[in-house]
Amino acid sequence: MKVWKKFIKYYEPYRFLFFADMFCALVVSLIDLSFPVILNYLVKHFFIMDKIYIMKTITYIGIGLLIMYVVKYFCQYFIASWGHIMGAKMETNMRRDLFDHLQMLPFSYYDENNTGEMMSKLVSDLFDISELAHHGPENIFISALKILGSFAILLTINVKMTLILCAVTAVMVVFSFVQNSKMQRIFMDNRKKIANVNSMVQDSLLGIRVVKSFANEKLEKRKFGRANKNYLDSKVSSYVAMGKFMAGNSFFQGVLYVSVIVSGAIFITQGTVKATDLATYALYINILINPIDVLINFTEQFQKGYASFKRFIDVMEAETEIENRENAEVIKDVKGNIEYKNVSFSYDDEAYVLKDLSINIKAGKNIALVGPSGGGKTTLCSLLPRFYDVTEGAITIDGKDIRDITLESLRSCIGVVQQDVYMFSGTIKENIGYGKPEATDEEIIEAAKRANIHDYIMSLEDGYDTYVGERGVKLSGGQKQRISIARVFLKNPPILILDEATSALDNESERFIQKSLEELSKNRTTIVIAHRLSTIRNADEIIVINNEGIQERGNHEQLIEKQGLYAYYYNMQFEGLGA
Template sequence: MKVWKKFIKYYEPYRFLFFADMFCALIVSLIDLSFPVILNFLSKYLFVRDKEYIMKMIVYIGIGLLIMYIVKYFCQYFIASWGHIMGARMENNMRRDLFDHLQMLPFSYYDENNTGEMMSKLVSDLFDISELAHHGPENIFISTLKIIGSFLILLTINVKMTLILCGVTIVMIIFSFIQNKKMQRIFMDNRKKIANVNSMVQDTLLGIRVVKSFANEKLEKRKFGKANKNYLRSKISTYMAMGRFIAGNSFFEGILYVSVVISGTIFISHGTVKPTDLAIYVLYINIFINPIDVLINFTEQFQKGYASFKRFIDVMETDPEIESRKNAEIITDVKGNIEYKNVSFSYDNENYVLKDLSINIKAGENIALVGPSGGGKTTLCSLLPRFYDVTEGSITIDGKDIRDITLESLRSFIGVVQQDVYMFSGTIKENIGYGKPEATDEEIIEAAQMANIHDYIMSLEDGYETYVGERGVKLSGGQKQRISIARVFLKNPPILILDEATSALDNESERFIQKSLEDLSKNRTTIVIAHRLSTIRNADEIIVINNEGIQERGNHEELLEKQGLYAYYYNMQFEGLGA
């Protein structure tokens, strides 16, 4: 019931369309039910009259039937068009809600879930849900109405035959219920298997350059073949279950006809049923069985839609974890004083990455974090914009706990330049403009100039309108990095995080970008995660962190004099041994 309540909620904006659809379905059902009744009436009261009267009345009856089927045409048109439009709009709303919710989920969710699976939920799952949203209520309503209506009319023709019919139908319903329960599990497995195929395809296509560089096309084919075969096995199980379900119900439909023929013949021989009544009875048997066929064929669609909606609900019920508090403030005037107070952090609440760490950074200071991989440097920086929340302790900006600041305003005054730069599929202008979506062309050009990338952009045939390719594949690492720096110049935040922004670049690119980063850092509170220690000599304070916490802190000269960890790392780099 919990799942159905959430499903029904999506009908609320389209109540008029829904009830209009149901009204049209009612009209269609009544017209279908009325035809045998009209035929029965004509055979009893019109066909027994003289030829002249019959010819006179048949004109009016023909016009009445024509009007009836014209009405049915418009009702069927509404059901087929606007009913589907309602389903499409509901699908649109669900996709919007799912996308919005995915935007709110923390990094930890993306650490554990595959993008291909998320795409499967956004596209194929929601299509199945929209088909269920349209056809579900309509098919159930029309079928139920026809079954009940034809059953009541059958009772008026012959009670005993109808009770026999009812007994066979009850057995049929029990069989269908048992088979349905089995199919639920199979269809849920089916959705998971196709999501795995999507994940496999996405991983291979995004990593196609790595695949080709290692000549591992055969390996990828084997991996895809395995996922594809698992999906095929699931589909085979699905169709075998569907086969049992459809064949079983078809068998019971045959038994319905057999029971009517045998019981009807017996009642005719005893003179309790007329042959003409049996003929009308068989007509209503068709009306009785037709909606059962509809429900049988609808079962696959229902199971697909239900399984997909359950997967949709699983995501929607995932706790965003990191949200703005109810009374959180929107801050605009930020100086940039940052304080980590006894901060501890763990991804699983057991193994701590950071433990009881305290750092005080004054506005405008440049602080560098140094240490081995896995020491918690990136995690420390990720806590500031609340990509993750502290497990213990607190972080303040200008004396305000960051949890008391709205997420949007908090992240609006923090700029991040990462080692792994992400380029959106689009133009250079669009990628720079991502730092400030409402920016003018002049502002974008100014940001590019400050990032030392403007001259290169202008040397391109299409300039700022140059398409960068998927993930910026048409640009070099240094070019992508400078575009990411231009984004942050455009954003103009008072706090800056540089996460190993030059470690993946060659020396020439690093010189260009280091100058851009120095310009970017002016008059901003800056936290630098450094791999190349030559880039942080001028930092106001260098903090050496490993998995046991803060080991050393001071400026470049002070730490070299201590001859500790920092001096060890520095000497390793400049002796040519690498760090």
């Protein structure tokens, strides 16, 4: 019921369309039910009249019946068109809600879930839900009306024959219920298996350059083959279950016809049923069978839609974890004083990545974090914009706990330049403009100049309108990095995080970009995660962190004189013994 309540909620904005659709379904059902009644009446009372009277009256009867079917035409048109439009609008709303929720989920959710599976939920799952949203109520309503109406009319013809039909139908319902419960599990497995296929395709296509560089096309084909085969096996299971379901129901439909013929012959010989009544009875059996066929064929659609909606609900119920507190404030005029107060952090109750760590960074200062991979440097920086929340302790900006600041204003005052730069599919101008969506062309050009990328952009045939390709494949690593720096120049935040921003670049590109970073860091509180220690010699303070916490702190000269861990790392690099 919990799932259905959430499903019904999406009908609320379209109540008029829904009830209009149901009204049209009611009219269609009544018209279908009325035809055998009209025919029975004409056979018993009209066709036995005088031929002249029949010829005079039949035209009016024909016009009346024609009008009835014109009404049915418009009702079915409304059901087929506006009913589907309602379903499409509901699908759009669900996709919007799902996308909005995905935007709010924390990094920890993306650490554990594959993008291909999320795409499957956004596209194929929601299509199945849309089809269920439209056809579900309509098919059930029309079928229920026809079945109940048929039984009601059949009872007026012969009670005993109808009770026999009820008994056969009851067995049919029990059979359907049992098979449905089996199919529900199988169709849920279908959804998971096709999500795995999507995930496999996405991984392979996004990493196609790595695949080709290792000549591993055959490996990728084998991996895809396994995922594809698993999906096929799941589909085979679903079709076997569907085959049993449909064949079983078809058998029971045959039993319905047999029971009518056998019981009808017995009752005719007893004089309790007329042959004309039996003919009408047979017509209503057809009307009874038709909605049962509809429900049988609808079962696959129902199972797909229901399984998809449960997956949709699973995502929508995933906790956002990081949210604005009730009285969160918008932070303004940020100076950039940052303090980590006895901060500890762990992922999902695992061992602490950071433990009881305290750092005080004055506004405008340049602080460098140094240490081995896995020491918690990136995690420490990720806590500042609340990509993750601290497990213990607190972080403040200008004396305010960052949890008491709205997420939007907090992240607006922090700029991040990462080692792995992400380029959106679009133009260079759009990618730089991402730092400030409302920026003018002049502001974008100025940001590009400050990032030392303007001259290169102008050398391109389409300039700022040059398409960068998916994930920026048409640009070099250094060019992508400078565009990401231009984004931050455009954003103009008072606090800056440089997460190994030059470690993946060659020496020439590093020197070029280092100038841009030095320009970017002026008059900003800057936290640098350093891989190449030559880039942080001028930092106001260098903090050496490993998995046991802060080991050393001081400026470059002080730490070299100390001959501790920092000096060890520094000498390794410049003696060419390490990275």
